[in-house]
Amino acid sequence: MSRTLPAGLSVTARVPASSANLGPGFDSLGMALGIYDEIEVRTTDSGLTIRVEGEGADDVPWGPSHLVVRAIERGLESAGVWADGLDVVCRNVIPHSRGLGSSASAVVGGLAAGCALAAKLDPELAVGAARLVQLASEFEGHPDNAAASVLGGIVVSWTETAADATEASADIPEHGRVYRAVRLDPHPTLRPVVLIPEVRSSTAHTRGLLPETVPHGDAAFNVSRAALAVVALTQRPDLLMPATADRLHQGQRAPALPLTTAWIERLRAAGIPATVSGAGPTVLALGTSEFPAELRELAAADGLRVVEPGLAEGVQVD
Secondary structure: OOEEEOOOOEEEEEEEEEEEOOOOOOOOEEEEEEEEEEEEEEEEOOEEEEEEEEOOOOOOOOOOOOHHHHHHHHHHHHHOEEEOEEEEEEEEOOOOOOOOOHHHHHHHHHHHHHHHHHHHHOHHHOOOHHHHHHHHHHHHOOOHHHHHHHHEOEEEEEEEEHHHOOOOOOOOOOOOEEEEEEEEOOOOOOEEEEEEEOOOOOHHHHHHOOOOOOOHHHHHHHHHHHHHHHHHHHOOHHHHHHHOOOOOOHHHHHHHOHHHHHHHHHHHHOOOOEEEOOOOOOEEEEEOOOOOHHHHHHHHHOOEEEEOOOEOEOOEEO
């Protein structure tokens, strides 16, 4: 039976944006970026109030169907507690529908807040990072963005079936998927830059452009480059150019992302490793030196906002 939280408990979650794939690591590699959403949650006697400031304030529902609210409630449910009322404030900075993991960040922040409220009632209800990765990935359907926002830094993530899970745990479902991730510490000279367009992209649409099967040669190419990416991102940034090459998804999505594709080609021609950030349309550049001023000016002329967010730690809750 669920225990009810008393009114007056409050937590604040600060959750980073993320970039997924990083070139060849489709649905497996991710990176936490220093652009943050903040979620404040307070328990009340009854009802639901939600306020949204910043990105998406005019686009998202202000009610029970809001993604953050659903995630908070899932976090409470997973801990076996409930709240008669919630007051939620979302301060959004992460751009929506740009390939920067805004939905994963919303889910991670909401889950972390809900779990933290439960832990205020009973510290034994506190959950670890692995549990947050599982819960958030169940919302997303894949763990790359969610794991990056939970763990910070660079992540390698993967999916198992419950029957094939390498570790037994009460935290994983008896049936369905088990989501795993490990954090890698990025090389200290790595300086991610994102070029963010005004236009938005639908992940469902761009994912729908991908073929059901790929040639064996392309699969082998991406396996080698994804393995190399782990080395390049953590130890050998001089290998980032070959390590960010891809044959599985970027070319297939190119017709839907003409500006993104043009800028990836321009940056790579200038010697700057660049990829699509997630499903786009944001461009992720992975360099080790200052982004050239002339390219910054050209990007601005094309309607791209150039941001140097730095790498981020995972979600923090106070």
